[in-house]
Amino acid sequence: MKKVLLLGAPNAGKTTFFNEITSSHEKTGNWHGVTVAPKEKEAGEYLVVDLPGVYSLSTLSLEERVTKDYLLNNKKSCVLFVVSALDFLRFLPLLKEILSLGIRPILLFTHNDTFEKRGGRLNAKELSQEIGLICVKKEDFSLENLPILAKKGEKLPLFLGENRHFQGYFSPKNKKKGRNILLNPLVSIAVFFVCLLFTFAFAYAKYFPCDLVKSVIEKIVSSLSSSLAKKISSPFLRGFLCDCLLSGAGTLLSFLPPIAGLYFCLSLLEESGLLSYGAFALDDIFTRFGLNGRAVFSLSMGFGCTTTAVFSARALPSASLKRRTICSMQFVPCSARLPALFTVLSSLSEKPFLFVVYFYFLCLLCSLAVSLFFKGKEETILWELPRVQFPSLRKAIKDLRFPVKQFIMKSFRAIFTGLAAVWLFTSLNARLLPCPAEESMLAWVSKKLVFLIAPLGLKDWKILLSLLSGFAAKESMAGLFAYFYPTSLPFEPNALLAMGALVFLSPPCASCFAATAAEEGKKVAIQLFFLSSFLAYACAFCLARLGVGGGLLFAACLFFAAALKSKTYERIPRNRKHHLKKVHR
Amino acid sequence: MNLKEIRRGEEYEILLINLNDPLLSRLRSLGLTRGAKVEKIGDSLLKKSILVNLGGVRVGIGRGLAERIEVKPL
Numbered sequence: 053m054k055k056v057l058l059l060g061a062p063n064a065g066k067t068t069f070f071n072e073i074t075s076s077h078e079k080t081g082n083w084h085g086v087t088v089a090p091k092e093k094e095a096g097e098y099l100v101v102d103l104p105g106v107y108s109l110s111t112l113s114l115e116e117r118v119t120k121d122y123l124l125n126n127k128k129s130c131v132l133f134v135v136s137a138l139d140f141l142r143f144l145p146l147l148k149e150i151l152s153l154g155i156r157p158i159l160l161f162t163h164n165d166t167f168e169k170r171g172g173r174l175n176a177k178e179l180s181q182e183i184g185l186i187c188v189k190k191e192d193f194s195l196e197n198l199p200i201l202a203k204k205g206e207k208l209p210l211f212l213g214e215n216r217h218f219q220g221y222f223s224p225k226n227k228k229k230g231r232n233i234l235l236n237p238l239v240s241i242a243v244f245f246v247c248l249l250f251t252f253a254f255a256y257a258k259y260f261p262c263d264l265v266k267s268v269i270e271k272i273v274s275s276l277s278s279s280l281a282k283k284i285s286s287p288f289l290r291g292f293l294c295d296c297l298l299s300g301a302g303t304l305l306s307f308l309p310p311i312a313g314l315y316f317c318l319s320l321l322e323e324s325g326l327l328s329y330g331a332f333a334l335d336d337i338f339t340r341f342g343l344n345g346r347a348v349f350s351l352s353m354g355f356g357c358t359t360t361a362v363f364s365a366r367a368l369p370s371a372s373l374k375r376r377t378i379c380s381m382q383f384v385p386c387s388a389r390l391p392a393l394f395t396v397l398s399s400l401s402e403k404p405f406l407f408v409v410y411f412y413f414l415c416l417l418c419s420l421a422v423s424l425f426f427k428g429k430e431e432t433i434l435w436e437l438p439r440v441q442f443p444s445l446r447k448a449i450k451d452l453r454f455p456v457k458q459f460i461m462k463s464f465r466a467i468f469t470g471l472a473a474v475w476l477f478t479s480l481n482a483r484l485l486p487c488p489a490e491e492s493m494l495a496w497v498s499k500k501l502v503f504l505i506a507p508l509g510l511k512d513w514k515i516l517l518s519l520l521s522g523f524a525a526k527e528s529m530a531g532l533f534a535y536f537y538p539t540s541l542p543f544e545p546n547a548l549l550a551m552g553a554l555v556f557l558s559p560p561c562a563s564c565f566a567a568t569a570a571e572e573g574k575k576v577a578i579q580l581f582f583l584s585s586f587l588a589y590a591c592a593f594c595l596a597r598l599g600v601g602g603g604l605l606f607a608a609c610l611f612f613a614a615a616l617k618s619k620t621y622e623r624i625p626r627n628r629k630h631h632l633k634k635v636h637r
Numbered sequence: 638m639n640l641k642e643i644r645r646g647e648e649y650e651i652l653l654i655n656l657n658d659p660l661l662s663r664l665r666s667l668g669l670t671r672g673a674k675v676e677k678i679g680d681s682l683l684k685k686s687i688l689v690n691l692g693g694v695r696v697g698i699g700r701g702l703a704e705r706i707e708v709k710p711l
Contacts, residue, residue, distance in 0.1 A: 107666035142668050142692065235679035235688060332697045336683035345686070345697065369663070432699030433686055434660070436667060439695075 053099045055129035056198070059119065059150070061143050062105030063438055065162035065190075066134045067091075070102040073195055077454040078102065079360070081322035082438045083349065085367030088115045090122050096195050101126075104367075109149045114366045114374075123153070130202055133157035137167035137174055138439075140221060147185075158201055159187040166441075171224040178220030184208040187220075234326070234440060237333035244330020248352075251317035252412070255310045256390075257405045262313035266306050273302030288479070288486060296475040297467060299538055300531035304463040307391040307530070308456065314387055315455045316448055318356055323443035327352065328435075335433055341420045342427030342618070346435045347377040351419070354384030356455065358560045362567040369434070376426050378572055382564075382584050383419035385412065385556045388462070391530030392522070392555045399540040400548045410600065411556045417607040418557060418587055424614040459527075466528035470521055471535060489514075505554075508596040509547035519554055526561050550596035553603065557588035640687070640703040643710075645677045653707040660702070667696055674711065 058066045062084035071078055074093040079086055084105065091102040103122055104115035123131070133150065135143050140161070150157055161167075161174060168174075176187040186205040234240050255262050277298040284290040321327050328349065335345035343351070347368060354361035361381050368374045385393075393411060397404035477494040481487040489495060498513035505516055518532035533541065541548060559565070559581045569577035587610070594602035643649050651673050654661060664670070668691050678695065679688035685700045698706075 108662060110662040110666075139694065142694065146666065232678070237680055237682045241682060332686070332688065333681050335681045335697065335699070336685045339685070339699075344699070345681075432701035433697055434663060434667070434699065434702055435697040437688070437695040437697055 053094070054097065055126055056098045056100045056195075057123065057126060057129055057131045058100065058102050058134055059123065059131055059157065060105060060134035061107060061136070061139065061146060062086075062436070064105060064134045064136045064139075066105060067102055069134060069160070069162065069190060070100060074100050077451070080451075081319075082325040082441060082443075083322065083328055084436050084438065085115065085364075088363055088366040089118060098130075098195055098198070100195075101129075106146070108146055109153075123150075123155070127153065127155060130198065131155050131157040132160050134160045134162060136163040137161045137172060138163055138170075138223070141223065156185065156205060158198075158205060159185055160190055160193060161187065162190045164189050164191065167223075173222040175220040179218055180204075180208065180220075182218050182220055234329045240326075240329035240333045243326055244334070247317075247321055247326060247330075251314065251321065252409065253405070254317055255313035256394075256408055258403065260313075262309040265309040269306040269309070270302065273298065273306065277302065291479065292472075292475060295538070296471055296535055299534045300467045300471045301463070303395065303530050303534035304391060304467065304527055305460075307394070308459065310390065310394075311387045311459055312452055312456050315356060316452055318353075319448045319451045320443045320445075323441070323448065325438035325440045328437050329440070332433075332435065332437060339433075341424045342373075342376050343380070343420075343423050344373070344433045346433060347373060350377055351381055351384055354381045354386060356387055358382065358384065358386045358564045359567045362564060362571055365571070372428050375572055375576070376423050376428075378568060379426055379576075379580060380419040380423040382560055382568070382580050383415050383422060383557065383587075385415050386526065386560065386564075388459075388526035388561070389522075389529075389556055391527065392518075392533060393552055395530050395533045396541060396548055396552050396555060399543070400545055400552075407552070410603070411552055414553070414591065414603050414607060415556055418591070418610060421607070421610040421614040422583070422587075424611070424618050427618040462525060463527045463531075466525045467531050470524060470528040471531050474517065474521070474532060475535070508550040508554075508592050509544055510551060512543075515541075515551065519551075519558065522555070522558060522561070524562055529555060546596050546599050549599065549603070550592035553592040553595050554588050557584060557591055559584040559588075638708060638710075640675070640689070640698065640706040640708055641700065643675075643677050643687075643708060645679075648674050648676050648711045649708040650674055650711055651706060651708050655705040655707070656702075664702075668692060668694060669696070669706070675708065 058070055060066050063082065067078050067080045067087050070076065070091065070093075071080065074095040076093050078091055087102060087104045089104065093100055101122070103119045106116045106119045109120050131150070133147060147157070161176070164174065174189070176189055176192070179187045185208070186201050188201065234243065254260050257263065277294045280298065281290055281294045284293065331345040331348045331352075334348060338344055338348050350361060350365045350368065353364050358381060361384070362378055365374050365377045365381065368377060393408065394404060397407045401407060474494065478489045478492040479486055480493065481491050482493045482496070494517065495513055498517045502511060502513045502516055505519070510516075514532075514536040518529050518536065521532055522529040541551075543551070565577055565581060568580060591603060591606045594606040596602075598605060651669065651671055653671065654664060654669070656664070673691060675689045675691050677687055678690045680686070681688075681697075686697055687703055688695055688697050
């Protein structure tokens with residue numbers, strides 16, 4: 053099968069194009085370095101490969117190396133050089149590098165509408181004659197006429213000198229517009245936080261659309277399960293179908309709207325490019341914690357799924373920064389933890405939204421403290437900021453399909469394997485005879501271990517079991533809570549808070565562990581596992597003893613410890629002058 | 638003067654970049670080379686990193702890096 057490689061600068065629109073021609077749903081976004089690993093898919097008679105974006109082939113970051121290796125191993129295949137019409141001239145050096153490898157790419161221009169709106173002009177035919185490489189606009193390209201294009205390209209004499217003026221390509225000089233308000237750091241930071249807050253409010257707050265849909269689903273499921281319960285006479289079967297499967301599935305399904313809302317807003321924000329400006333303005337602050345603006349961007353992806361965020365850290369320029377980012381990422385709560393947290397918090401108060409914000413805040417503090425703890429030398433930033441654009445609603449809705457499908461699949465897997473197994477082992481005793489849950493074999497084992505969470509005011513083996521199941525998949529925690537306690541959790545407020553901390557701060561699921569191990573090695577992954585277990589437990593303990601203030605006290609102590617640790621590193625002098633001064637003192 | 642000290646709204650030309658290779662090639666690929674024209678368009682919150690316009694592209698540059706890039710006003 054003939055390979056078609058999509059090569060080009062970051063944020064040129066390679067993945068968007070890939071999705072169009074192969075009708076797939078790979079992640080796209082308006083920032084540099086979304087794709088970090090090659091993606092292959094068959095389309096017709098071709099195998100289309102989407103490569104991570106590169107600025108140059110004299111490689112620096114990990115994903116650029118990946119692209120270069122891939123390109124060198126597949127020199128014979130057809131290469132499409134995807135370039136935004138807006139920055140064609142900027143990437144001429146990259147094009148020359150590709151040519152020097154003996155590859156003759158076809159140039160594919162994207163962002164043509166924006167380019168023409170700004171007064172640019174592109175005549176693909178003229179430009180092809182002039183530079184000796186086939187140029188084609190994205191709108192005119194189809195895989196069917198690829199062989200014709202490739203043949204045409206072979207006939208053209210190659211010419212690409214130092215010339216930077218082309219007949220077929222005209223790019224207008226940037227007009228001086230009024231100052232962009234986003235360039236003011238205070239404005240961009242305000243936009244950053246308002247956007248994030250709105251995202252969470254949209255997804256979780258009461259009376260917002262997602263919450264309304266959620267309550268409707270809850271009602272439907274509960275009426276369904278009660279009507280089903282009347283029809284089934286066998287208590288054993290009723291227990292399995294209604295209490296275990298339906299209530300677990302219902303709880304998780306009712307969280308579909310908030311999670312879809314979260315992904316929807318995050319996708320809109322990513323597409324608009326607004327967050328990058330806020331992240332850049334916050335660069336100074338995060339530099340103090342050993343991160344930088346670019347890393348914060350990867351961290352914010354962790355709100356969706358930690359596993360994908362871990363892989364996205366590959367685009368970071370230095371290995372130490374990447375490690376720190378991955379470490380602190382473990383404490384950014386992913387969307388799968390939310391159903392469980394909500395179940396816990398709605399037993400605590402009528403308005404769980406404020407508590408959700410509180411727990412997010414705690415998690416972020418922990419994540420910063422961990423990063424500060426591992427802080428090494430200062431990281432300087434070099435980051436191209438994307439153009440701000442109006443995000444397309446249709447695209448955001450289309451993008452929703454994949455995370456929603458994944459959530460449903462993962463939930464069902466968690467329910468049908470995890471919940472069913474738990475149900476089986478809590479309905480049978482050691483002699484494999486049906487019995488009440490309290491005497492079952494799983495209860496016997498868990499009761500032995502309940503001393504672990506007894507100091508938190510949670511003397512209940514069912515809770516321990518639910519929390520432990522979170523290591524397999526975070527979704528199963530909520531499923532088990534709903535199975536054991538269909539209405540609400542009968543605990544003290546402080547104990548519920550502690551439970552929230554255990555849900556939100558506990559180590560991420562097995563797939564994230566595997567991702568961390570793949571990126572940073574098993575040792576780091578295991579260390580992180582113990583670190584996050586320890587922090588979750590310590591935080592839960594503070595909350596159980598001192599209530600809401602305990603969490604803040606815990607965060608403050610953590611920060612103090614991290615600051616002490618990071619002070620032991622000597623500040624690396626930035627230039628000779630400073631260095632000499634220090635010696636004189 | 639270096640890139641850290643430039644004022645907003647004026648164009649500067651890059652004279653010299655005091656860096657070793659891996660970062661230098663990164664800068665080059667972003668278009669930050671000798672002779673390129675830059676204009677400061679923004680700061681970060683504590684004014685330690687700067688945002689420059691480089692032929693229509695916005696590039697955020699950290700303090701450590703900006704101090705090593707020599708420029709002259711046009």
